[in-house]
Amino acid sequence: MMNNPSLLTVDEKLKASFYYSVSKISKSVGNNNTVIGPFNIDKDAIELIAELLYKKLELYSEDLEAFAKNRKQSTVNVEDVKLLARRNPQLKEHLSTFIVKNLSDKNEKKEKMKINKKTSDKKKDPKIEVIEVD
Structure with a gap:
């Protein structure tokens, strides 16, 4: 990834933002775990989790788009999400x-x-x- 945020593509900015969010959530879950106690998650593991979630969301978005198109609509609605x-x-x-x-x-x-x-x-x-x- 580039150091200058203004040179990043929209997809790269989304991925960076998504990675940041996954990182923050992972740290929060690790610090506030009441089952086994606090734990840390390796940076590589966080990156892998973020990549897996990003790919899964891309698949979900394609499915939701297909559901909306099947209804001959351009907007995804609650029923599409329930169908997913x-x-x-x-x-x-x-x-x-x-x-x-x-x-x-x-x-x-x-x-x-x-x-x-x-x-x-x-x-x-x-x-x-x-x-x-x-």
Whole structure:
């Protein structure tokens, strides 16, 4: 890898950033391990882990792109990600839990924002009377 970051390609910058993240996560996991106690991970091992994960993510992205194209869409959605995890029951369960916990909260917030916007818009127009219905 080059020393001057401005001369790196986008792919090289992504890999460097990814390696940095994997390195930080590995050190954190090693330092905070409660099962066997703190441990260190060799730099070569971290580099290999980062490379394996990067390649796996490239494969995942190709699969997700294919799923979206199969639906005749250009955007990957939640259903595509769930389809990607279909062969890994634990991952599929984790994703389902994550979706229920996080995405439903976001949808509720969006709905509340829409409702608040509608009522605030109505309040601005003196000709419209706001009636709340339970």
